[in-house]
Amino acid sequence: xxxxTLRINGLTCGACERVIERTVQKxxxxxxxxxxxxxxxxxxxxxxxxxxxxxxxxxxxxxxxxDPSKPEALTSEEPLDRVKEFISGILSNNHSxxxxxxxxxxxxxxxxxxxxxxxxxxxVIGRSLLQSNLAWLLLGSIGIAMGVGSIAHIRSFxxxxxxxxxxxxxxxxxxxxxxxxxxxxxxxxMFVGSVLGIVVGMVIGAWAGTCCGNMGVLEGLMxxxxxxxxxxxxxxxxxxxxxxxxxxxxxxxxxxxxxxLSYMLFKENGPVSSELSVNPWPLVGxxxxxxxxxxxxxxxxxxxxxxxxxxxx
Amino acid sequence: MKVKGMHCKSCEVLLSDVVEELGGKAISSDFKKGTxxxxxxxxxxxxxxxxxxxxxxxxxxxxx
Numbered sequence: 001x002x003x004x005t006l007r008i009n010g011l012t013c014g015a016c017e018r019v020i021e022r023t024v025q026k027x028x029x030x031x032x033x034x035x036x037x038x039x040x041x042x043x044x045x046x047x048x049x050x051x052x053x054x055x056x057x058x059x060x061x062x063x064x065x066x067d068p069s070k071p072e073a074l075t076s077e078e079p080l081d082r083v084k085e086f087i088s089g090i091l092s093n094n095h096s097x098x099x100x101x102x103x104x105x106x107x108x109x110x111x112x113x114x115x116x117x118x119x120x121x122x123x124v125i126g127r128s129l130l131q132s133n134l135a136w137l138l139l140g141s142i143g144i145a146m147g148v149g150s151i152a153h154i155r156s157f158x159x160x161x162x163x164x165x166x167x168x169x170x171x172x173x174x175x176x177x178x179x180x181x182x183x184x185x186x187x188x189x190m191f192v193g194s195v196l197g198i199v200v201g202m203v204i205g206a207w208a209g210t211c212c213g214n215m216g217v218l219e220g221l222m223x224x225x226x227x228x229x230x231x232x233x234x235x236x237x238x239x240x241x242x243x244x245x246x247x248x249x250x251x252x253x254x255x256x257x258x259x260x261l262s263y264m265l266f267k268e269n270g271p272v273s274s275e276l277s278v279n280p281w282p283l284v285g286x287x288x289x290x291x292x293x294x295x296x297x298x299x300x301x302x303x304x305x306x307x308x309x310x311x312x313x
Numbered sequence: 314m315k316v317k318g319m320h321c322k323s324c325e326v327l328l329s330d331v332v333e334e335l336g337g338k339a340i341s342s343d344f345k346k347g348t349x350x351x352x353x354x355x356x357x358x359x360x361x362x363x364x365x366x367x368x369x370x371x372x373x374x375x376x377x
Binding site: 010012013014015016018019022023061062 | 320321322323324326327330369370
């Protein structure tokens with residue numbers, strides 16, 4: 001007999017607790033010694049031989065449990081090597097990273113579709129309007145692709161534990177708030193940038209946070225408010241001082257953080273990644289709609305105070 | 314049968330499990346409507362079912 005701590009997916013309510021307890025108790029002498037809803041862990045006492053069968057049966061009931069000290073996909077001891085393993089796993093054809101690979105593919109497809117919309121727009125409304133806003137449109141497309149990919153990743157796992165869900169709400173709310181605030185701050189001025197930054201950051205942040213409930217939603221709202229206004233502020237303050245260069249840096253940093261968020265989701269949800277994948281086409285559709293909205297706002301949306309005074313971005 | 318207290322998918326799984334332990338087979342369940350359709354080889358002891366559901370925190374409101 002030995003006792004192990006396992007991470008488990010889908011542990012959300014009292015009924016889950018009972019299902020898991022009853023499943024484990026079907027094995028002679030095995031029992032659940034404790035549940036931790038916040039961490040999403042359980043402790044099981046059983047013989048080693050039985051443990052494997054218990055995990056199989058739990059999986060059939062919809063609960064995927066695994067030993068976090070023996071990750072299936074990330075085997076390195078060094079944290080940095082694990083990150084490298086994660087990246088090379090996605091790029092190679094490793095089955096354990098199926099979901100992440102499908103997300104990456106979808107992200108690239110969204111980016112391609114978004115750029116194609118810009119090309120189409122240049123035919124419809126003429127090249128000059130597009131050329132004068134080219135940098136903002138490109139940054140916007142990259143932002144849209146990153147956002148769609150990150151949210152698709154969070155949504156594919158369903159319920160998350162508190163810590164993970166709060167991180168997701170905060171990460172998404174803050175990054176997308178920053179991107180939207182900074183971009184529209186540059187194209188349309190402080191007021192429009194702040195308002196759009198707040199709206200994008202708060203709405204999407206709260207939505208990403210629903211994967212764990214109240215706390216995640218609140219984190220998303222707060223982060224969206226902060227980053228939406230901050231993004232616009234930075235853009236406007238740097239208008240005469242390497243504004244575009246700064247936005248490029250901001251985009252790179254946001255991409256790194258969103259990548260880190262995906263890495264965290266992968267680590268927290270472990271083996272399920274090999275059983276999931278996303279259909280890229282609905283995401284491409286969303287990307288197209290967002291790109292058109294982006295163009296409408298940049299080309300025809302309201303411009304406030306400084307942009308008019310300085311003759312536009 | 315009509316069951317009170319089901320609020321999620323796990324409740325369905327849990328009660329299907331209970332039905333199986335009583336020798337029956339759950340055909341379908343719907344937590345939104347609060348219904349479970351179960352099949353038993355012989356006429357089941359309704360009191361026993363009620364009792365087993367009650368230990369898990371659910372109450373059977375009626376059989377049909």
